[in-house]
Amino acid sequence: MFAPTFETPALALTLLFATALVLSLLLRFWLASRQIRHVAQHRHQVPGAFANTITLEAHQKAADYTIAKGRYGLIDLAVGTAVLLGWTLLGGLNALNQALLSVMGGGMWQQLALLGCFGLISGLIDLPGTLYQTFVLEQGFGFNKMTLRLWLADLAKSTLVGVLIGLPIAALILWLMGAAGHLWWLWAWATWMGFNLLLLMVYPTFIAPLFNKFKPLEDETLKARVTQLMQRCGFAAKGLYVMDGSKRSAHANAYFTGFGAAKRVVFYDTLLAKLSPGEVDAVLAHELGHFKHKHIIQRIVTMFALSLAGFALLGWLAGQVWFYVGLGATPELSGAPNDALALLLFLLVVPVFSFFVSPLSAQLSRKHEFQADAYAMAHTNGADLRSALLKLFEDNASTLTPDPVYVKFYYSHPPASERLARMPQGAAA
Structure with a gap:
């Protein structure tokens, strides 16, 4: 007797994602270790080309700062990988989705709640690292000038701006996913690009101040x-x-x-x-x-093209049961929308695969x-x-x-x- 048709591609996706995650983790660790080791080996002497312009003290400060950031980066890498596994293959996002469904039922408000709760939990997880970077790492090298009060004020402002701007655009994207037919991704892409261009124009005058x-x-x-x-x-x-x-x-x-x-x-x-x-x-x-x-x-055009490809891919994946199952989630098959769940899973896993082509962008x-x-x-x-x-x-x-x-x-x-x-x-x- 054959298993349901989604099981084989779901297993393939699980294996593909797990393999990519492990390979990216090993590659990132290797690169960071190389950087730390190389900078440490050259810490004791200013390169000849800079001998007359950079002091040994400044050179060693830069080396120590780079090494400190690299070591913290290794910890952040380990934590980030564990959190990603927790959200996906270990079922964290699915558990959150199911809990909200049991309380709120399906519908737009449940989907927005899923996005909001995910953002809140992710922010809380990142909070200790952000505090360490600002008040230990940056401050230890004399770069941080922020007080805790200013940091908290920035956090409150950025959260409020994110809610006031992010929730309406998220609601519009989710509505398009459910109401715009099989080409919803094209309308969603056009909406997202228009929003980004508008943000470029209003940011200097209304947000940055x-x-x-x-x-x-x-x-x-x-x-x-x-x-x-x-x-x-x-x-x-x-x-x-x-x-x-x-x-x-x-x-x-x-x-x-x-x-x-x-x-x-x-x-x-x-x-x-x-x-x-x-x-x-x-x-x-x-x-x-x-x-x-x-x-x-060129960068804007590239962003347009990559975003279009991303939305098109999401448009296809969102309709595949194996996409959810392969990443540790259970989609609703009773008619309740899975749009927010699909969007979050997509945003979680795409960086794992895109990491391998990031050298092209850097070059x-x-x-x-x-x-x-x-x-x-x-x-x-x-x-x-x-x-x-x-x-x-x-x-x-x-x-x-x-x-x-x-x-x-x-x-x-x-x-x-x-x-x-x-x-x-x-x-x-």
Whole structure:
């Protein structure tokens, strides 16, 4: 007598997921161990290319910071894998779903409750790690500037924003899954992409100010330099702003935010405090290079394409009993919707498989960074770019001696040695 038709593909999915999870765990552990070992081996001497610009103390701080993050990452990896197994093959998500069904029955409110409870439990599980990273790891190296009160305020605000924005879009997606027919995934994808584009436009004006203060750039000399640079590069922004990043972290940065006419340039106050006007010009020119090479558009198009493929795959899997059973869940066959359950299972397992192709994305990102560096050197002083990069690497305690294999797998930005090697030596600071 043959078993039900779903049992064989369900077992195959279970084995495939378990194999991918074990392989990714072993690979991540191996890569992290390589990074820790390589950085530790080169801790005692500044690389020759940086001997005249980076002190041994700064080099060793960067090494110690990298090693500490790597060791914590191993613990986080083990915990994350255990939690993922608990949600999936060990039946945690199924138990939560069944408990809510017994209390609420089926329907939209039960599905939203499943999403909400999953998010709440996941947040509570992540809470100790987040606290450790902020108040032990970052604070131990002098980077954290947040008080516990500010951290709690940020948590409350981000939770409220997540609920006010996340629940309506989740409800709309779930409604489309149940009401838009067999092509629901296409409508859901269009809705999700429209929401993301809208978020890019409203985030700078309505969401970011909830967490940080943004003041117009007041330094008239710097403002004139920056404005001239943008005019030379044919770039227009809605405004130049300074963000009070120093109240949360000592790390320095600058970025563009917004989309279309809502684009604005944001400088961390920590960045302006550490860099000269010429160096600020060079950092900004690097960011302009991303726009001129259409890297931002390329990333948005890639996100569109990958999201479309993901929604199409979910649209097929959500109708397969073996998809649920193979991942430790029991779908409702009585007519009650399984949409939230399918969505959560999909979001849990996809990162396990996509991890193996992440080096391709990292490689493309590093290529884009080289192109942006070249653009910055063509429009500003190369010496300023080199000195700015050195200051930022030192300020952020970025190791100068990462493991080459780890770099190829994870680094979205090239290490300092590779970036500076492509800059003319005559431009040395």
